[in-house]
Amino acid sequence: MKTMRSAKLLLMQEGAVPRDCSALIIAGPHKELLPHEEKALAEYTGQGGKILFLLDPAPAASLEHLLKGWGVIVGHDVIVDVSGVGQLFGADEFMPIVTSFGQTDITRDFALAAFFPHARSVTGDTPGEAPVHLEMLAETSPQSWAETGSIEEDIRFDEGQDAPGPVSLAVVITFAGRSQSEPSDSVPDDATPGRKTRLVSAEILILPATPTSGCPGTETSFSTW
Numbered sequence: 001m002k003t004m005r006s007a008k009l010l011l012m013q014e015g016a017v018p019r020d021c022s023a024l025i026i027a028g029p030h031k032e033l034l035p036h037e038e039k040a041l042a043e044y045t046g047q048g049g050k051i052l053f054l055l056d057p058a059p060a061a062s063l064e065h066l067l068k069g070w071g072v073i074v075g076h077d078v079i080v081d082v083s084g085v086g087q088l089f090g091a092d093e094f095m096p097i098v099t100s101f102g103q104t105d106i107t108r109d110f111a112l113a114a115f116f117p118h119a120r121s122v123t124g125d126t127p128g129e130a131p132v133h134l135e136m137l138a139e140t141s142p143q144s145w146a147e148t149g150s151i152e153e154d155i156r157f158d159e160g161q162d163a164p165g166p167v168s169l170a171v172v173i174t175f176a177g178r179s180q181s182e183p184s185d186s187v188p189d190d191a192t193p194g195r196k197t198r199l200v201s202a203e204i205l206i207l208p209a210t211p212t213s214g215c216p217g218t219e220t221s222f223s224t225w
Contacts (some may be wrong), residue, residue, distance in 0.1 A: 001042075005090070011037045011040055014032070015040060017043075017044040022049075022050065023050040023051070023052065023123070024049060025051075029060065030061055031061050033065075034064060035147070038065065041066065044202075045204065046202070054222060055122070055208065056120070057078040057118055057119065057134070059141050062120075072171060073122070073124070076120075077122030078119070079096045079167055080093050080147045081093055081095065081096035081141065081143060082144070083141050083143035089215065094118050096115070096119060097115055097141060099168070100140075101137065102138070103134040104172055107137050118210055121169060121212065122206050124168075125167045132173050133175075135172050139167060140156075142164075145164050146162055146165075154187045170208065173205075185195050
């Protein structure tokens with residue numbers, strides 16, 4: 001059985017992610033990242049690090065400046081589901097049901113429904129500078145949409161303003177085959193002296209910050225990611 005050790009990281013003070021960090025979790029951020037914090041995360045992924053972002057809808061932080069550079073669009077919205085399924089469990093239209101999962105290593109065997117209370121849309125865009133591979137992890141039903149207006153007023157779908165369902169709310173990004181050099185006592189003649197090159201693969205996982213339910217194995221899948 002693999003054991004895990006967790007520790008808090010104040011990136012503003014540390015200035016970098018520790019080299020022995022196998023995965024970093026940024027859960028429910030309230031404020032946008034500072035430039036030097038974004039730089040530290042970019043350097044961490046460049047070394048093959050893994051990051052799990054758990055995002056709430058506005059007014060919570062979207063981290064859109066950082067994530068857009070990796071080909072991700074975080075919506076300024078909240079997902080509404082009018083299928084009526086959530087009401088069967090005592091919830092409202094802001095707890096969308098998800099039965100469609102991407103064919104990834106994380107979600108391939110999901111067979112039941114899951115619920116993501118108060119989620120925002122997370123979709124793919126044209127990749128930025130980094131060569132990335134983006135996959136959808138979960139999307140809502142056709143009886144849903146991404147609401148961009150006030151949720152304090154009468155909720156209705158506004159064509160041309162709100163994004164119709166199915167709506168993606170979780171994605172995984174893979175940076176595959178990045179070259180990285182590291183110290184070495186023995187290197188080929190055509191390589192930089194004292195360095196050797198290896199390929200590293202980084203991953204970024206973006207999910208709603210609220211707990212999911214209804215999918216046995218969810219915790220196992222994400223804890224072994």
